[in-house]
Amino acid sequence: MQFYEDKFKESKEVKEEHLRKLRPNLSNPANKEETKQLNEKEQTRTEDYKELIDDKQIELLDCEQNTGLQFYTAFLNNTRALVFLFDKVIYKEQFIMLPGDEITEKKHKNIKHLIAAERNEDLSRKETRAWPGLGAPVFKIDITKMQPSLYGAEPTPDQNKTPVPEPAVVANELNTELVIKNTPHHKQIVKARNQHYSQYKARFEASVLKIFERFDVDRAEEVKFNAYWQNSLEEIVVKHI
Numbered sequence: 001m002q003f004y005e006d007k008f009k010e011s012k013e014v015k016e017e018h019l020r021k022l023r024p025n026l027s028n029p030a031n032k033e034e035t036k037q038l039n040e041k042e043q044t045r046t047e048d049y050k051e052l053i054d055d056k057q058i059e060l061l062d063c064e065q066n067t068g069l070q071f072y073t074a075f076l077n078n079t080r081a082l083v084f085l086f087d088k089v090i091y092k093e094q095f096i097m098l099p100g101d102e103i104t105e106k107k108h109k110n111i112k113h114l115i116a117a118e119r120n121e122d123l124s125r126k127e128t129r130a131w132p133g134l135g136a137p138v139f140k141i142d143i144t145k146m147q148p149s150l151y152g153a154e155p156t157p158d159q160n161k162t163p164v165p166e167p168a169v170v171a172n173e174l175n176t177e178l179v180i181k182n183t184p185h186h187k188q189i190v191k192a193r194n195q196h197y198s199q200y201k202a203r204f205e206a207s208v209l210k211i212f213e214r215f216d217v218d219r220a221e222e223v224k225f226n227a228y229w230q231n232s233l234e235e236i237v238v239k240h241i
Contacts, residue, residue: 004056008218011049015225018042022232027239035240039233046226050219057215061141061208068139068204072174075200079173079193086185126182131190133176134197136169139204 018038026035169175174197180186 001056004052007049007052011045011052014045015042018045019229022229022236024236027236029240032237032240035233035237042229046222046229050222053215053219053222057211058143060211061143064204064207064211065139065141068137068200071200072137072139075193075197076172076174079189082189083173083180083186086183086189087181089185091183128179129182129186131178131180133169133178134174134194136175138201141208 018041021038025031026038174193178190180189
């Protein structure tokens with residue numbers, strides 16, 4: 001960002017210099033060539049600066065996207081590894097009780113579990129349990145959809161008539177329903193999966209939004225100044241022969 005900030009400062013200084021030179025006496029026909037050269041320099045400056053804004057914005061979005069995709073891949077692999085690991089664990093309940101082994105008294109269940117047991121809906125008695133998926137990943141940034149006015153392609157007649165369907169969500173341990181063993185350990189896997197995925201997703205989306213807002217403001221201010229420059233220039237060159 002330091003390179004961008006330096007260029008921002010440099011462009012601002014040049015802009016202010018050009019604005020000082022856009023003085024009323026340029027309306028004199030004798031200053032026609034000077035006015036033309038000044039405008040050409042200002043147009044070059046504004047185009048270079050807007051290109052810098054676009055390039056830096058896309059660069060930061062690419063960085064955020066690459067980091068997000070790396071997180072997604074690692075997180076998916078870790079979730080799979082934990083499920084596989086605890087699928088192979090031998091729990092104490094599976095060992096054969098021998099004479100002298102302590103038998104602990106089971107805790108009383110709450111009314112919710114008792115009603116579920118009566119209805120044959122007690123999840124604790126089922127060998128597996130299905131957990132909702134987290135939906136399609138958001139770490140692939142489609143800038144043409146987020147900024148259609150700047151980067152979106154012009155729609156063709158065919159596109160207007162036939163909308164392109166959204167790609168199907170890839171089935172895996174993160175995106176879609178997860179059916180795993182019904183143990184406290186597997187439940188903790190899902191709980192940790194949901195918690196940490198949601199935290200990173202919120203950070204990712206906030207960062208992407210911040211990048212858009214940061215550079216959209218700079219771009220809007222530059223467009224606004226350029227419109228002001230053009231209006232001022234028209235008032236001057238109207239007297240040129």
